[in-house]
Amino acid sequence: MLPEIVAQNTSASQSVPWWKFFYDFSLLTQPVDVWLKGSVSPFWSTVIEMAIVGVLFLLFYAVVGLFLVYAERKVCAFIQNRLGPNRIGPFGIFQTVADLIKLLFKELIPIKNADSFLFNLAPFIVIIVNFMVLAAIPFSKGLHAIDFNIGIFYVIAVSSMSVVGVLLAGWSSNSKYSLIGAMRSGAQIVSYELSIGLAIITIVILAGSMQLSEIIEAQRTGWFIFKGHIPALIAFVIYIISSTAETNRGPFDMAEAESELTAGYHTEYSGIRFAFFYLAEYINMFIVASIAATLFLGGWMPFHVGSWDGFNRIMDFIPPFIWYIGKTFFIIWIIMLFKWTFPRLRIDQLLTLEWKYLLPINLLNVLIMAFIVLMGWHF
Amino acid sequence: MRSIIEYLREIVLGIWSLLKGMKVTSTYFFSPGKIVTQKYPENRKSLVMLERFKGEVVMPHNEKNEHKCTGCGICEINCPNGTIEIISKVIITEDGKKKKAIDKHIYRLGMCTFCALCVKTCPSNALAFSQKFEHAVFNRALLNKILNKPGSQLMKGVE
Numbered sequence: 384m385l386p387e388i389v390a391q392n393t394s395a396s397q398s399v400p401w402w403k404f405f406y407d408f409s410l411l412t413q414p415v416d417v418w419l420k421g422s423v424s425p426f427w428s429t430v431i432e433m434a435i436v437g438v439l440f441l442l443f444y445a446v447v448g449l450f451l452v453y454a455e456r457k458v459c460a461f462i463q464n465r466l467g468p469n470r471i472g473p474f475g476i477f478q479t480v481a482d483l484i485k486l487l488f489k490e491l492i493p494i495k496n497a498d499s500f501l502f503n504l505a506p507f508i509v510i511i512v513n514f515m516v517l518a519a520i521p522f523s524k525g526l527h528a529i530d531f532n533i534g535i536f537y538v539i540a541v542s543s544m545s546v547v548g549v550l551l552a553g554w555s556s557n558s559k560y561s562l563i564g565a566m567r568s569g570a571q572i573v574s575y576e577l578s579i580g581l582a583i584i585t586i587v588i589l590a591g592s593m594q595l596s597e598i599i600e601a602q603r604t605g606w607f608i609f610k611g612h613i614p615a616l617i618a619f620v621i622y623i624i625s626s627t628a629e630t631n632r633g634p635f636d637m638a639e640a641e642s643e644l645t646a647g648y649h650t651e652y653s654g655i656r657f658a659f660f661y662l663a664e665y666i667n668m669f670i671v672a673s674i675a676a677t678l679f680l681g682g683w684m685p686f687h688v689g690s691w692d693g694f695n696r697i698m699d700f701i702p703p704f705i706w707y708i709g710k711t712f713f714i715i716w717i718i719m720l721f722k723w724t725f726p727r728l729r730i731d732q733l734l735t736l737e738w739k740y741l742l743p744i745n746l747l748n749v750l751i752m753a754f755i756v757l758m759g760w761h762f
Numbered sequence: 763m764r765s766i767i768e769y770l771r772e773i774v775l776g777i778w779s780l781l782k783g784m785k786v787t788s789t790y791f792f793s794p795g796k797i798v799t800q801k802y803p804e805n806r807k808s809l810v811m812l813e814r815f816k817g818e819v820v821m822p823h824n825e826k827n828e829h830k831c832t833g834c835g836i837c838e839i840n841c842p843n844g845t846i847e848i849i850s851k852v853i854i855t856e857d858g859k860k861k862k863a864i865d866k867h868i869y870r871l872g873m874c875t876f877c878a879l880c881v882k883t884c885p886s887n888a889l890a891f892s893q894k895f896e897h898a899v900f901n902r903a904l905l906n907k908i909l910n911k912p913g914s915q916l917m918k919g920v921e
């Protein structure tokens with residue numbers, strides 16, 4: 384099974400006008416693929432394509448991570464009547480780049496009696512998990528590294544592995560703060576995984592497929608949040624709440640509750656290892672937001688209304704990539720708004736919310752959705 | 763049955779109050795109104811500090827170069843950090859009496875925590891805070907200041 388490979392270099396065939404690529408990236412990637420297959424052996428063509436995709440993902444990771452840190456600081460500042468970073472570059476846009484350079488130069492402090500192997504390994508587990516999930520996310524039409532037939536299942540399965548990195552970080556740093564933070568994070572993720580899974584199942588029932596490209600294709604006549612009306616809306620709300628909890632963000636940021644635990648599981652980390660955790664947190668947020676956008680708001684699918692062909696045609700003029708980024712950033716904005724609006728929950732309140740409210744509602748919701756799909760009451 | 767209604771009511775009320783909170787923050791996000799951030803080096807000329815801001819301890823003098831410090835030394839005793847040192851002298855007043863007066867009121871800005879104990883306890887209200895906050899100098903010795911101006915005298919009527 385060869386991954387459907389994505390490349391963004393400009394050596395494309397001359398027959399297609401360049402702006403078409405924005406509407407279907409496979410027009411760009413297919414000729415590259417064909418050209419590579421023709422010039423080198425299949426093994427090497429696969430290796431080269433994978434390397435290209437890897438480099439692109441690395442770039443993407445850094446750019447999105449840094450931008451989200453900047454965006455968070457700006458959103459927070461505006462909510463609090465401040466200006467936020469405004470010194471480096473226009474509107475302070477290079478602030479986070481400067482921060483990263485600072486972190487790169489910082490000393491990596493070795494911790495006494497820490498399990499140094501696990502201590503060094505933990506940030507990489509978190510980052511690797513991020514990359515594995517990013518591989519399955521459809522960014523645009525044809526801009527999709529691996530299109531599994533169990534795509535969404537793969538995403539939940541892999542993304543829940545990041546808690547291993549967090550637990551390792553807490554356990555190996557030989558610090559009470561880290562350990563407590565990691566344990567909280569474990570309890571939190573174990574419970575909220577359940578809600579995320581059930582909310583996703585609700586949509587999988589409606590879509591009838593776990594393949595992300597098919598889920599998006601099924602939203603050609605309308606996004607699922609409109610098609611599935613009430614149960615889809617409930618699932619959307621539950622998904623947003625529990626994914627905020629799963630990414631350890633406020634108001635569910637007890638894993639790093641800075642007022643109680645200094646910084647939770649990454650208290651002992653310094654320099655670039657700390658930056659890894661920090662970036663991973665933001666990429667996690669990006670991932671959950673793009674999954675939400677894909678499942679509920681149609682991913683890169685433009686806003687279509689049933690059989691209004693003229694309207695749909697107009698909407699198609701906006702490139703799918705813009706739609707995808709717009710939806711994802713809308714959801715990221717909501718998640719950021721959560722963080723800067725609500726106070727942090729206590730651990731017992733957190734578990735009460737999950738087990739007494741979200742889970743029963745969610746189970747009932749799955750049932751309702753199954754019934755609606757069975758009766759054909761959706762649009 | 764009642765508990766189920768109570769449960770649903772709780773959920774609806776909870777969501778309602780959360781939405782209210784989000785409405786407030788998103789209103790601020792889209793129309794922040796008055797931005798409180800000061801763009802400091804640019805607005806240096808027009809920057810007005812708050813009146814209550816404790817920049818450094820000063821001794822106000824009037825236009826005849828008179829201050830109110832009697833040299834009693836209470837501020838020196840009250841300062842928790844030993845920031846203040848009072849060096850007094852003995853002067854002869856017009857009617858021939860000997861009297862203690864301030865020679866040097868030494869204030870070491872580098873050691874001050876701006877607790878305001880000196881300002882509050884001074885019996886003749888001789889001290890005050892200025893709003894100056896740009897204290898950086900290249901030599902630590904420059905932080906040791908003598909608060910009474912050279913040639914200054916005790917204000918008439920202050921004992």
Ligand code: SF4
Nearest residue numbers: 831832834835837884
């Ligand atoms: S400043 Fe006030 S308290 Fe200090 S010596 Fe002068 S009069 Fe006394």
Ligand code: SF4
Nearest residue numbers: 841874875877878880
């Ligand atoms: S403000 Fe406090 S620390 Fe500073 S000189 Fe006065 S008493 Fe001392």
